Amino acid sequence: MNAYQKFKMTPQRIAIMNCLGQRNLHPTADEVFQAVRKMLPRISLGTVYRNLEFLTGNGLIKKNEQGGGQRRYEGNLEKHYHIKCTSCGRLEDAPIEPFESLENSLEGLCDYKIFECQVEFEGLCPDCQAKHSSRTNSQAEA
């Protein structure tokens, strides 16, 4: 019995899972809503929020709460780090393995019971670097 079948998977939940199935995709609730309503035109945004929460709570997807803006969700359950573009908000998986030593580094150093360690690199994506340098150039020209 696969983990999937332990839960009541309604058509709405399946559609949401499918939308998150691909790797390195981190849509917001509204982006999931827009994608899913192509298959289920009558689905409501509330149902999307409710089920993103349900699926997260049951460990079928992951919620990404970092970043001031909207919450993001993903289907990639493997431990990994993220890179965020501070200019356009783009979020993607970082192409490195998690640091074993980092995860355990607080052992015995504080009274918290640590479960997880979120790592998010911040920088400029290639597109935004291009935009930024072209803007600098045109300013120099003017």
Next chain:
Amino acid sequence: MNAYQKFKMTPQRIAIMNCLGQRNLHPTADEVFQAVRKMLPRISLGTVYRNLEFLTGNGLIKKNEQGGGQRRYEGNLEKHYHIKCTSCGRLEDAPIEPFESLENSLEGLCDYKIFECQVEFEGLCPDCQAKHSSRTNSQAEA
């Protein structure tokens, strides 16, 4: 000339800075508002937001956008990691030094221009551990 004096520091801005002066304190905008209005009863929440943004933009304080909930601010400008209690939301500084190797680990591995690396440990604070175990106990008793 101290960095402070390069900017017009209104009484409101000074009060906000004072509120953030202590280490290991990460109040939300509203918590800053509540604290500051004890000194300046006529200050408005909009002014607090506006100036938290101003002070962040000028590097006098730091904004903490991680965590789904409210934004948090702090006066501690040194690079450091955080621990967040997933139960009560408490946020504090992690008692370890940043990992040099982590910060540079993406060098040459992606096309982003990386500036920063945010690290946030997640777990249960001592208080919430106590609450949680006492609840478990009373369930066992019942």
Next chain:
DNA sequence: CCTCTTAATGGTAACAATTATCATTTATAA
């Protein structure tokens, strides 16, 4: 001291993301 100019403020309305509510629909099981 007066103006003039500009920046900052307080108060409030608008906004966007998320959550709550509730009547209706759907699934499950006696």
Next chain:
DNA sequence: TTATAAATGATAATTGTTACCATTAAGAGG
């Protein structure tokens, strides 16, 4: 079937944040 419970869609409410704008405060000459 009928009964029961869970999930949904539609929409209202809430929350954190931003935008707006008339008023106030601060400087810079004169």
